[in-house]
Amino acid sequence: MTDFERKSVQSGAADSGMAGAAAARSVDLDSFRDALGRFVSGITVVTTRSADGVDHAMTANAFTSVSVDPFLVLVCVEKIARFHEAVLQSGRWAVSVLGENAIEASNWFATRGRPLEGQLSGFPFTRGEETGAVLLVDALATMECRTIGIYDGGDHDIVVGEVLSVAAPRPDDRPLVYFRGKYHILGDAT
Ligand SMILES: Cc1cc2nc3c(=O)[nH]c(=O)nc-3n(C[C@H](O)[C@H](O)[C@H](O)COP(=O)(O)O)c2cc1C
Numbered sequence: 001m002t003d004f005e006r007k008s009v010q011s012g013a014a015d016s017g018m019a020g021a022a023a024a025r026s027v028d029l030d031s032f033r034d035a036l037g038r039f040v041s042g043i044t045v046v047t048t049r050s051a052d053g054v055d056h057a058m059t060a061n062a063f064t065s066v067s068v069d070p071f072l073v074l075v076c077v078e079k080i081a082r083f084h085e086a087v088l089q090s091g092r093w094a095v096s097v098l099g100e101n102a103i104e105a106s107n108w109f110a111t112r113g114r115p116l117e118g119q120l121s122g123f124p125f126t127r128g129e130e131t132g133a134v135l136l137v138d139a140l141a142t143m144e145c146r147t148i149g150i151y152d153g154g155d156h157d158i159v160v161g162e163v164l165s166v167a168a169p170r171p172d173d174r175p176l177v178y179f180r181g182k183y184h185i186l187g188d189a190t
Pocket residue numbers: 043057058059060061062063076077078079080081082083106107109110111112113114156178
């Protein structure tokens with residue numbers, strides 16, 4: 001059993017019943033995607049292990065730190081993704097932050113409907129001691145998390161986790177970043 005509560009967050013737009021309709025008129029999907037695509041993000045692979053021992057993994061860039069007291073992070077998980085049910089049930093998950101050598105991993109773990117069996121072959125990994133979840137050996141950084149809250153976020157759920165362990169397997173690799181729908185490898189600081 002998991003020990004978190006599911007929480008619902010209502011936006012002002014949803015509350016009023018009017019602002020949402022106004023937003024629907026002034027923001028179309030392409031404009032929304034275009035604007036959000038100009039926000040640079042890192043890329044992660046989030047993982048969890050179900051009670052019957054099946055490994056789930058999913059590329060996710062909707063990941064961010066939340067708090068240092070306590071140590072909290074969040075990831076937004078689409079409700080129709082297979083990872084969604086798996087992470088809600090397990091309540092324990094891990095994050096691998098991708099570096100310059102991980103474009104293939106990012107593409108693969110973003111491929112809808114790929115077979116779960118054998119999906120990790122070719123991607124060296126260890127297992128986290130706290131969660132049993134997969135940690136990619138080629139990651140810049142990894143962390144293990146325990147879910148402490150789930151918030152409704154439209155077609156995604158916002159999964160907030162307390163960080164139980166951290167590691168930096170390849171700390172000096174350059175990060176893989178996502179910008180306007182394409183991969184980039186971050187260069188030197190100015
Ligand atoms: C760069 C990139 C970032 C992504 N970020 C997210 C994310 O943050 N949350 C999410 O639910 N899906 C995200 N996706 C999509 C999922 O990776 C994809 O839908 C999922 O792997 C489908 O797996 P399934 O067939 O097991 O449901 C992203 C895809 C890409 C290419």
